[in-house]
Amino acid sequence: xxxxxxxxxxxxxxxxxxxxxxxxxxxxxxxxxxxxxxxxxxxxxxxxxxxxxxxxxxxxxxxxxxxxxxxxxxxxxxxxxxxxxxxxxxxxxxxxxxxxxxxxxxxxxxxxxxxxxxxxxxxxx
Amino acid sequence: xxxxxxxxxxxxxxxxxxxxxxxxxxxxxxxxxxxxxxxxxxxxxxxxxxxxxxxxxxxxxxxxxxxxxxxxxxxxxxxxxxxxxxxxxxxxxxxxxxxxxxxxxxxxxxxxxxxxxxxxxxxxxxxxxxxxxxxxxxxxxxxxxxxxxxxxxxxxxxxxxxxxxxxxxxxxxxxxx
Numbered sequence: 001x002x003x004x005x006x007x008x009x010x011x012x013x014x015x016x017x018x019x020x021x022x023x024x025x026x027x028x029x030x031x032x033x034x035x036x037x038x039x040x041x042x043x044x045x046x047x048x049x050x051x052x053x054x055x056x057x058x059x060x061x062x063x064x065x066x067x068x069x070x071x072x073x074x075x076x077x078x079x080x081x082x083x084x085x086x087x088x089x090x091x092x093x094x095x096x097x098x099x100x101x102x103x104x105x106x107x108x109x110x111x112x113x114x115x116x117x118x119x120x121x122x123x124x125x
Numbered sequence: 126x127x128x129x130x131x132x133x134x135x136x137x138x139x140x141x142x143x144x145x146x147x148x149x150x151x152x153x154x155x156x157x158x159x160x161x162x163x164x165x166x167x168x169x170x171x172x173x174x175x176x177x178x179x180x181x182x183x184x185x186x187x188x189x190x191x192x193x194x195x196x197x198x199x200x201x202x203x204x205x206x207x208x209x210x211x212x213x214x215x216x217x218x219x220x221x222x223x224x225x226x227x228x229x230x231x232x233x234x235x236x237x238x239x240x241x242x243x244x245x246x247x248x249x250x251x252x253x254x255x256x257x258x259x260x261x262x263x264x265x266x267x268x269x270x271x272x273x274x275x276x277x278x279x280x281x282x283x284x285x286x287x288x289x290x291x292x293x294x295x296x297x298x299x300x301x302x
Contacts, residue, residue: 009245010224012203012217016151019205057245086228089213089235107225108151 002122003030005045007040007063008055008084013107017053017084017114024115025125037061041069049079051121054101056085056092064099071100080121084109133281133298136234137161140187140283143229144294147222152202159284166280171293172196173211174249175223179231182239185298187230189223196250196291211250220246226294231287242250280289 004021006014014033021028034040034048038061040054040116052070056063067081080102088106096104103117115124143157148156171190178186191199193211200208200218208215223246231241280295 010217010221012200012214013221015204022243024190057243088227088228088232108147110150123177 001029002027002050002121003032004028005032005034005043005047005049005052007034007037007053007058007066009035010055011035013055020109020111021118021122022054023113024118026115026118027123027125033094037063037066037069040066044070044075044079048077051118052079052081052095053084053118054081056083056087056096064096067096067099067101082117082121130154131178133296135237136230136296136298137281137283139230140226140294143226143233144285146284147225147229151225152199152222154198154202154287156285157286159286159291161281161283164280164282164293169280169295173215173219173248175216175219175246175248177223177227178244179227179241179245181241181301183241183298183300185296187223187227188295189219189226189292190282190295191219191292192290198287198290216250217249219250220248221257223248236259247292 006017008014008017011033017044018031032043032049034043036058037054040052041061044052046108054063054066061069063083063085067083070079070081082103082105083096083101084105084107086107093104105113105117145156145158148154169190173191173196174195175189176186177188178184179262185232196211196219199222201216203218204214228244231243235241280297281297283294285292285294
């Protein structure tokens with residue numbers, strides 16, 4: 001059973017990512033959604049997750065703040081985090097990596113880019 | 126008035142390229158870019174406006190202006206279901222498209238324009254809304270047939286078409302002192 005948390009303030013973007021994952025043949029049994037980092041922290045504590053996909057710019061708590069907070073919790077299982085964001089500069093990618101993100105996808109993305117990156121963390125049909 | 130050369134030619138080219146890439150990959154809808162032109166803000170009339178402001182060495186606004194039909198088409202394609210009325214998902218979709226255009230531009234032109242800080246998108250839509258600028262003597266809300274954006278700025282408009290429907294990506298930009 002694979003469970004993925006999608007964090008993005010755009011409900012449409014969350015749906016697009018879900019559709020692309022399904023069409024890519026990546027196996028996900030359950031998607032859980034959060035509209036910002038603060039909501040996401042609640043979902044993390046209530047679920048056993050296999051992967052987290054996280055936008056950067058969101059109200060209340062940004063994606064990078066979420067990653068830093070998540071990693072500071074020292075959870076027994078280190079859930080992989082992939083940033084999915086319009087922020088594409090090398091400095092942002094480095095900041096994400098240094099904050100504890102495992103991978104990075106820049107919007108707009110192709111289905112192939114999504115499959116190639118998320119295929120490291122999810123089973124593929 | 127048709128644009129021939131501007132100091133922001135590269136910015137305009139990158140907006141066109143980014144918009145085409147986003148529509149090809151994330152929506153997907155085939156679009157064709159038209160010839161850019163200037164338009165006074167008082168002459169802009171549309172059904173949906175999505176605005177992102179940016180600050181830094183340059184400041185300005187990137188906006189998406191689209192009518193109801195193209196907004197519904199974009200939303201339907203993004204969601205993979207037929208959407209027939211303007212609602213929150215439509216605003217969310219148009220805002221996200223604008224966000225990707227602005228973000229992509231920021232990534233591509235940061236060497237030319239310096240650092241840019243983007244706002245989150247503000248989307249205004251509806252069949253009976255008008256925005257009046259604060260420079261007018263009376264605050265007013267009137268009810269014409271579509272959204273209008275009234276101020277004194279002139280926009281660089283980049284038109285795109287898809288199967289008979291058109292939309293514009295607009296830009297206002299200035300270098301800060």
